[in-house]
Amino acid sequence: MPTDPSANKPSAPATPDLPGRAAYTQFADRYSQMAPEKPHNALYERPATAELLGDVAGLSVLDAGCGPGIVSAELAHAGATVKAFDVTPAMVELARERCADLPVDVAQGDLGQPLAWLADGQFDRIVCSLALDYVEHLSPTFAEFHRVARPGAQLVFSMAHPMRDWIDTRTRGNRPYFETTRFGLHWGGFGEPKPYVEAYRRPLADIVNALLETGWQIDRMLEPKPVAQMKAVAPALYNELALAPAFLCVRARRV
Template sequence: MTDQPPFGEPIARRAYSAFADRYAALAPTKPHNGLYERPATMALLGEVRDLHVLDAGCGPGIYSEALAREGATVHGFDITPEMIDLARRRCDGLAATFRTGDLARPLAWLQDGAFDKVVCALALDYMEDLAAVFREFRRVTRPGGILVFSMSHPMADWTNEKIRGDGVYFERARYGLHWTGFGEPHPYVEAYRRPLSETLNALSDAGWTFYRLVEPQPLPEMRQVSERIFDRLSRAPEFICVRARR
């Protein structure tokens, strides 16, 4: 595939370092984020007051800020240093701490059972091996704790010809697209598509108990922002949101 990152460089860091400021500015209110994925993920996460929450792949701290303002103590990490700088600025004065960290590697700086809840929003699509990530999430979560994550809907990926290519639905595949929703120059973002069974089986194999899967509906307010996007997301989902218990 063209435009591949150098060997060993995480694909998320290469992409997001190029437009971190634009992402931080637009994602809080961008329809797909603020009026679609984030409300569904937050609803699954539930009450967080007085709880310790891990924001894994925290980006510019949008979730971390919301969780801290709801009374949680938040620890966030992300592979992209520029995102960590933005998260620290966004959450200045709140009960939230941040550091760089790679989801693809053991979270060695975090103690076993340190968190009541873990949220991982739209970051797992950049991971080749989900089972290893889910095992680490389980290790750092207390017994009875909750994991909530969101990612691309596998059928939305499959029905997109640019993503599907000449591949097979049942096989994991890496693809790349130029994103047009965050201004110019359009960032080239790579990710993995995979069948739904791979995600849910990796979750189960890591010791999590599946609780609920949500295929979000757009909030009614989205119609005023973009009737085109509202109509499309009302017909078919583009993300999945999952809740599991340790």
């Protein structure tokens, strides 16, 4: 469930809940309709994630935190067999609708909990697109990914860039860079009413060390640049993202 840096001013917290589920229930339909072409997603994060994933034809892929099934559908069209899950019931239904005629099995599940319905050593690829920002502790999640991955499998994930979020005082508050901080913002770009979205900001070392401690070997890291097409459709955003990254994309291998 992707994050969106085009956020407005912070507000009072939403009803206590899992950050992702509470947020995306508010605007699941709008997100599903807009994210396929929204520049942050279609011309920035998804191309970088697809580059790291490479050819998936004939592979078994887990789409963890699948949202409305945009990536799941792309994977299936590229020849993969996909299992997908999301914590938000509305997103699960939207993903099932989008992938109804494709080799995609969608379930409800929480990235912050054991993936008990998935067998050991099941997947060639695991993709987690902009969903880990809603998980407070990454090590248990990476450990579960390691369990369900086959030897030599690859994990590809994207997150908000730790330094980008640190520069923004709305996300760091008055706490040190080295702490994990839960914050909330009203997002622009998805119509009215603006959804209030909570997530976690954490230091880069916590992301890297959580991977290494759970048996993953980092293979490649991208601080993506916007694709050239964005310059025509969203020039201000293109200039912003060409100057500094908003997201971090990582590929790791199971060892």
